[in-house]
Amino acid sequence: xxxxxxxxxxxxxxxxxxxxxxxxxxxxxxxxxxxxxxxxxxxxxxxxxxxxxxxxxxxxxxxxxxxxxxxxxxxxxxxxxxxxxxxxxxxxxxxxxxxxxxxxxxxxxxxxxxxxxxxxxxxxxxxxxxxxxxxxxxxxxxxxxxxxxxxxxxxxxxxxxxxxxxxxxxxxxxxxxxxxxxxxxxxxxxxxxxxxxxxxxxxxxxxxxxxxxxxxxxxxxxxxxxxxxxxxxxxxxxxxxxxxxxxxxxxx
Ligand code: GLN
Numbered sequence: 001x002x003x004x005x006x007x008x009x010x011x012x013x014x015x016x017x018x019x020x021x022x023x024x025x026x027x028x029x030x031x032x033x034x035x036x037x038x039x040x041x042x043x044x045x046x047x048x049x050x051x052x053x054x055x056x057x058x059x060x061x062x063x064x065x066x067x068x069x070x071x072x073x074x075x076x077x078x079x080x081x082x083x084x085x086x087x088x089x090x091x092x093x094x095x096x097x098x099x100x101x102x103x104x105x106x107x108x109x110x111x112x113x114x115x116x117x118x119x120x121x122x123x124x125x126x127x128x129x130x131x132x133x134x135x136x137x138x139x140x141x142x143x144x145x146x147x148x149x150x151x152x153x154x155x156x157x158x159x160x161x162x163x164x165x166x167x168x169x170x171x172x173x174x175x176x177x178x179x180x181x182x183x184x185x186x187x188x189x190x191x192x193x194x195x196x197x198x199x200x201x202x203x204x205x206x207x208x209x210x211x212x213x214x215x216x217x218x219x220x221x222x223x224x225x226x227x228x229x230x231x232x233x234x235x236x237x238x239x240x241x242x243x244x245x246x247x248x249x250x251x252x
Contacts, residue, residue, distance in 0.1 A: 002035045003211045006052040008095070009060070009068050010040040016150055018058030018092050020195035024204050025054075031227050034212070043071040050082040054211035059093030059153075059193055062105040069111050072098060076114055083116070088210040089187045092196065096182065096189030097121040097155050106154045117182060117189075121155035124175065129154045133239055134170025134192060136180045137249035140206055143221075144249040147200045148239045149192030157182075157191075164190055166251055169243050199236045201229045 007022055022038055029036035041047045049055055060068075083089070089099070097103040101120035103111045108123055124130075134151045137144060147165065156174035163173065164181030172180030172191065181190035188207070190196065197204040205224050212219045240247055 001033070001212065001216070002037060003029055003054065003208065004052045005036060005038050005054040005056060005211070006047060006049055007038055007040045008055060008057040008072075009042060009064075010058075011042055012064040012068060013058040013060040013095055015059040015061075015093065016152065016193035017195040018193055021058070021090070021092070021197040021204075022056060024195075024197040025208060028201070028204050028227065029208060032225055034208075043068055049075065049078050050085045050087060052082065052087055053214040054207065055079075055082065055087055055089045057089075057091050057095030057098075059095060061094070062107070062109075062154075065094050065098060065103060066105070066109065066111055069098065072114065073112065079114065079116070083186050086186070086214045088207065088214070090207055091187065091189040092193060093151070093153055093191050096191065097157065099187060099189060100157065103155055116187060117161070117184065119157050119160045119173075119182060121157045124154050124156045128175070130171035130175060130191070132170055133242070134172065134180070135168040135240070135243065135245060136165035136170075136172065136192070137168055137251045138165030138181070138183070138203070139251060140164075140183065140188075140203070141185070143206070144251050145200070145202050145206075146240075146245075146247060146249045147192060147196070147203060148236050149190075149194030149196050149199065151191040151193065153191055164188060168245065168250070198232055199239070201227075201232050
């Protein structure tokens with residue numbers, strides 16, 4: 001079995017270890033005998049995103065977001081095709097912001113988004129950023145997961161119709177949102193760097209499953225053999241222990 005992943009703007013959208021997400025997916029696929037093939041897609045590089053099972057984009061500073069946006073907008077039709085053909089999109093922070101209506105930078109420059117969702121991201125109060133460790137309880141199709149990570153964003157994302165989860169510790173979509181990220185079955189956008197997947201093995205397997213399902217619609221989560229993840233568990237427990245939290249979501 002093979003999973004084809006496009007890693008968009010790998011050279012400029014990679015904050016706080018976002019590339020660890022790609023490393024985690026590669027490792028977890030390999031341990032199940034699945035080939036995880038990664039193709040980087042930079043500015044100006046030709047690629048048909050609908051050929052891929054998974055598209056990943058990390059976070060970046062305002063400057064990088066402004067630099068890449070003409071290229072990203074030029075791919076809008078192709079991204080729509082990919083979504084229609086069940087390619088799964090995993091977007092972190094700056095990548096997540098650019099799939100909404102717009103992103104307003106710290107200097108109040110408005111960057112037009114792809115508009116695949118109704119949410120928009122406005123500038124927060126001057127010099128204020130949502131920074132720190134974050135823990136959320138996420139709902140993903142028929143399962144709930146407690147996710148841990150790290151966030152660092154100035155943008156305040158509003159009008160999120162389907163948040164990924166409820167904030168247990170930290171900020172999330174904005175200083176007072178109480179909710180974090182976006183999930184609609186095809187696009188998962190989140191402010192969690194940290195990086196996200198090494199500390200959240202179940203989420204990594206959920207995303208692997210979504211990607212596999214593009215070519216194998218009957219594939220289910222339980223068909224992935226369980227794997228030992230002692231270091232991942234230690235990393236996650238260290239964070240949960242800090243706030244005396246259980247490794248169990250409190251939403252049903
Ligand atoms: N530049 C964006 C912001 O500050 C995204 C930052 C990020 O990806 N961490 O909100």
